[in-house]
Amino acid sequence: MTRQVPDLSLYLVVGAGDTGSRPLEEVVLAAVAGGVTLVQLREKNASTRAMLERAKRLKVLLVPRGVPLIVNDRVDVALAAGADGVHLGQDDMPPADARRLVGEHMVLGLSVGDENEAETADPALVDYIGIGPAFATGTKADAGSAIGPDGVAALRRRVALPAVAIGGITAANAVALRDSGVEGIAVVSAICAAEDPKSAARELRAAFSGA
Amino acid sequence: MTRQVPDLSLYLVVGAGDTGSRPLEEVVLAAVAGGVTLVQLREKNASTRAMLERAKRLKVLLVPRGVPLIVNDRVDVALAAGADGVHLGQDDMPPADARRLVGEHMVLGLSVGDENEAETADPALVDYIGIGPAFATGTKADAGSAIGPDGVAALRRRVALPAVAIGGITAANAVALRDSGVEGIAVVSAICAAEDPKSAARELRAAFSGA
Numbered sequence: 254m255t256r257q258v259p260d261l262s263l264y265l266v267v268g269a270g271d272t273g274s275r276p277l278e279e280v281v282l283a284a285v286a287g288g289v290t291l292v293q294l295r296e297k298n299a300s301t302r303a304m305l306e307r308a309k310r311l312k313v314l315l316v317p318r319g320v321p322l323i324v325n326d327r328v329d330v331a332l333a334a335g336a337d338g339v340h341l342g343q344d345d346m347p348p349a350d351a352r353r354l355v356g357e358h359m360v361l362g363l364s365v366g367d368e369n370e371a372e373t374a375d376p377a378l379v380d381y382i383g384i385g386p387a388f389a390t391g392t393k394a395d396a397g398s399a400i401g402p403d404g405v406a407a408l409r410r411r412v413a414l415p416a417v418a419i420g421g422i423t424a425a426n427a428v429a430l431r432d433s434g435v436e437g438i439a440v441v442s443a444i445c446a447a448e449d450p451k452s453a454a455r456e457l458r459a460a461f462s463g464a
Numbered sequence: 465m466t467r468q469v470p471d472l473s474l475y476l477v478v479g480a481g482d483t484g485s486r487p488l489e490e491v492v493l494a495a496v497a498g499g500v501t502l503v504q505l506r507e508k509n510a511s512t513r514a515m516l517e518r519a520k521r522l523k524v525l526l527v528p529r530g531v532p533l534i535v536n537d538r539v540d541v542a543l544a545a546g547a548d549g550v551h552l553g554q555d556d557m558p559p560a561d562a563r564r565l566v567g568e569h570m571v572l573g574l575s576v577g578d579e580n581e582a583e584t585a586d587p588a589l590v591d592y593i594g595i596g597p598a599f600a601t602g603t604k605a606d607a608g609s610a611i612g613p614d615g616v617a618a619l620r621r622r623v624a625l626p627a628v629a630i631g632g633i634t635a636a637n638a639v640a641l642r643d644s645g646v647e648g649i650a651v652v653s654a655i656c657a658a659e660d661p662k663s664a665a666r667e668l669r670a671a672f673s674g675a
Contacts (some may be wrong), residue, residue, distance in 0.1 A: 300555035301537055326512055329540035333561040344511035350544040 256360060258380050259321045259337065260290040261417045261437035263458050266325070268296040269307060271392070271445040278314060279305060284444050285318050287454025294339050295325035323362060328354050336430035338362065340383065343370055348378040364419075366397050371411045383439060384408045386420025387430060392441045393420070406433040424453070427460040439460070446457070465570060469591050470532045470548065471501040472628045472648035474669050477536070479507040480518060482603070482656040486607040488518060490526055495655050497530050498665025501648070504551050504573075519545035534573060539565050549573065553609035554581055559589040575630075577608050582622045594650060595619045597631025598641060603652045604631070614645065635664070638671040648672070 261292055265284045272280040281292055294311055296304045304388050308322065308330050315322050321337035324330050326345045333337065338360025351361055364383045366372045374382050389399045400408070405418045418430050419439035427438055447453035470514035476495050483491040492503055505522055507515045519541055523533050532548035535541050537556045542549065549571030552562055562572055574590045576582045577597070585593050600610045611619070616629045629641050640650055649672050658664035669675070 301557050302555045305557055305561065325539060329538060329543075329557065329565060332540075332565055333557060344513045346512050346516055346540065348543060353545055354540060449484065 255296075256358060256380055258415050259323075259360060261381060261435075262290045262462070263288055263454060264291045264293065264417050264419075264437055264439035265289040265444055265454075266293045266295050266419070266439055266441045267445055268294065269299065269303075269328070270296075271441055273446070276384055278310060280445055280450050281311060282314060283450040284454045285320050287444075287451035288458040289320065289454050291321055291323065293323040293325055293439075295340075295441075301327075301330065302326070305330050305333055308372075312336060321360070323360065324402060331355070331359065338380070340364070343373070346398075348373070351377045364411065365408055366400070366449055368408070368411065371408050374412045374414060376412075376414050379414060379434075381415045381417065382408075383410050383419045384416050384435065385418055385439075387418040388421030388423075388426055390421035390442075401435050402429045405435060406431060409434040420458070424456040424460040427457055428463075431461060431463055467569060467591055469626050470534075470571060471531050472592060472626055472646075473501045473673070474499055475495075475630075475648055475650035476500040476503065476655055476665075477504045477506050477630070477650055477652045478656055479505065480510065480514075481507075481653055484657070489521060491656055491661050492522060493525060494661040495665045496526070496531050498637065498655075498662035499669040500531065500655070500665050502532055504534040504535065504536055504650075505547075512538075516541050518546055519547055523547060532571070534571065536665045542566070542570065549591070551575070552590075554584070559584070559586060559603060563589045576619055576623065577611070579619070579622065582619050585623045585625055587623075588626050590625060592626045592628065592631045592647075593619075593623055595627050595646065596629055596650075598629040598633075599632030599637055601632035612646050613640045616641060616646060619654075620645040633668075635667040635671040638668055639674075642672060642674055 323338040323340050324336045325340050340362040342364045360380045362381045363379045416435045417437045417439045418435045422438050423443050444450045444453045480488050533550050535547045536551050551573040553575045570592045573592045575594045619658040627646045628648045628650045629646045633649050635653050655661045655664045
């Protein structure tokens with residue numbers, strides 16, 4: 254495939270419900286200024302119209318900054334917003350259906366939490382995987398038990414695709430993921446709930462890269 | 465446009481949560497045998513994967529019976545399932561975005577509940593409207609107040625598109641909609657909650673058509 258996989262180094266996953274009293278756009282801009290390389294809009298309870306409006310607004314902010322926008326679950330919202338890709342969970346559209354709808358140029362990511370799920374990550378359809386939960390997380394109610402850095406590394410070895418670890422990652426524990434083989438880390442609250450999202454992003458990048 | 469507007473005479477709106485202990489497919493088949501001319505899959509809490517599986521199963525049942533399938537809200541699910549159209553609420557994707565994604569051959573419906581909403585029904589984008597709630601309904605939590613047969617007729621006159629009335633319609637009150645100018649009636653519980661969905665469909669058709 255001719256698609257370029259985005260830089261997965263620091264992947265911000267965010268919805269309007271994650272940023273507390275701060276506007277979504279403000280947190281995203283600060284996070285990007287701090288080194289976030291990829292943004293995923295993940296809205297689970299918003300109307301389609303609200304979700305699409307947010308995705309369009311984020312796309313306008315991110316294009317001039319060279320940061321791709323991924324939409325969680327919703328292929329239709331991603332297409333309508335001109336997003337760069339879709340991230341699929343195991344309960345979302347199967348990758349084969351999603352690839353047929355988005356064509357060859359959009360990025361598809363897939364969440365993988367165990368060996369069975371790893372087998373659904375077909376490199377002919379999917380461009381990267383999200384492995385997790387790496388650590389215990391309170392953000393995602395339906396996340397499974399934490400698999401730890403060793404679990405992340407084991408799944409990374411099973412799938413011939415770039416990967417990010419996700420789930421409960423902080424600047425403190427990101428260090429433990431350096432040797433897991435993943436290309437990057439994905440976070441929600443480590444940035445969204447931080448007093449200073451820009452500094453938080455900077456610290457996460459440094460912690461994972463060892464800089 | 466070259467699209468053929470489906471026969472709106474008796475429009476069944478249904479999701480897996482509407483059919484109680486009976487399988488969705490069983491109720492839909494009985495309803496079609498009783499005279500339902502169009503089926504809309506409306507799932508508000510299902511995962512995308514479950515929704516898509518249901519849409520694909522319904523499509524397989526409906527194709528040989530010549531009854532089109534419309535998917536509520538989800539353009540992506542409609543496209544992936546090979547459905548015949550999408551029905552949009554006022555909180556769903558704007559018709560212009562949806563039309564761009566579905567192309568010229570899929571049917572787009574739009575819900576309209578007052579004069580302001582009627583103005584969003586652009587005949588260049590939308591193929592039919594759903595007007596309601598005609599009567600008080602317990603099925604849809606976010607439906608507005610009932611507008612009655614006169615309200616239905618008033619909105620029907622404002623929009624140069626075929627229309628169905630929806631909301632609390634039964635075989636008893638469908639008679640009052642005969643002169644409202646709508647092409648058909650849409651129901652959920654009048655069929656889904658009926659002991660015999662086939663007879664219920666037959667009675668609804670007769671009541672509205674005056675046969």
